[in-house]
Amino acid sequence: MRDAWAIWNNLTCAWELQATFDRFHCETCGGETEIAWEIDEAFRKKRIRRLNDALRRGDVLHGAIMITSGIESLGEDARTAILRSVQTFSDFSEDNDPHKEHDFGAVDHGTTKVFWKIDYYDRDLTGHSPDAANPEVTHRVLTIMLASEY
Numbered sequence: 001m002r003d004a005w006a007i008w009n010n011l012t013c014a015w016e017l018q019a020t021f022d023r024f025h026c027e028t029c030g031g032e033t034e035i036a037w038e039i040d041e042a043f044r045k046k047r048i049r050r051l052n053d054a055l056r057r058g059d060v061l062h063g064a065i066m067i068t069s070g071i072e073s074l075g076e077d078a079r080t081a082i083l084r085s086v087q088t089f090s091d092f093s094e095d096n097d098p099h100k101e102h103d104f105g106a107v108d109h110g111t112t113k114v115f116w117k118i119d120y121y122d123r124d125l126t127g128h129s130p131d132a133a134n135p136e137v138t139h140r141v142l143t144i145m146l147a148s149e150y
Contacts, residue, residue: 011061012135013050044133045100051133052102052118055140056087062123063140070146071114082109086116086144101132106147113147 005018024033055063071079085107092102103118120129121139129138 011054011059012047013054014047039133047133049100049102051135051138051140055118055142056089056102056116058087060135060140062135062138063142065142065144068143068145068149070149071144074109074112078109082107082114082144085109085114086142089116114144115147115150116142116144118142 006015007018008014009016026033051060054060055065058065065083067079071082074082086105089105089107091105092100096104096106101118105116107114107116119141120132121127121141122129123137123139125139132138
């Protein structure tokens with residue numbers, strides 16, 4: 001066990017450790033010990049999913065939303081409607097979300113099929129993120145494109 005303070009982060013929708021006190025100690029014998037933190041895969045997936053959903057809503061610290069020239073050519077009203085559809089998309093299934101990360105979707109704008117995809121980069125945008133579940137080392141990029149541009 002260890003005494004600590006944690007705060008709720010509204011951006012990542014997760015508890016974050018703010019400060020720790022004293023040393024670790026064993027509940028059984030009361031002696032001091034060391035501990036190695038392990039985050040299980042279910043927790044990682046849930047955190048990635050929450051961060052991706054936050055990006056789609058425009059509520060993430062390190063991220064960008066990109067639209068392709070095909071989306072741009074549809075005009076401002078279409079862009080606004082498509083962005084709203086991406087923001088509110090919730091039709092995730094095993095077919096379109098096999099990794100359960102909410103990182104891809106398809107929406108229809110009239111007769112036009114639109115894809116959106118989230119990719120994870122390091123903060124310098126020079127390579128892949130070392131840990132997509134960690135918002136401090138990840139820059140998310142949401143790309144919205146016509147299906148025909150894929």
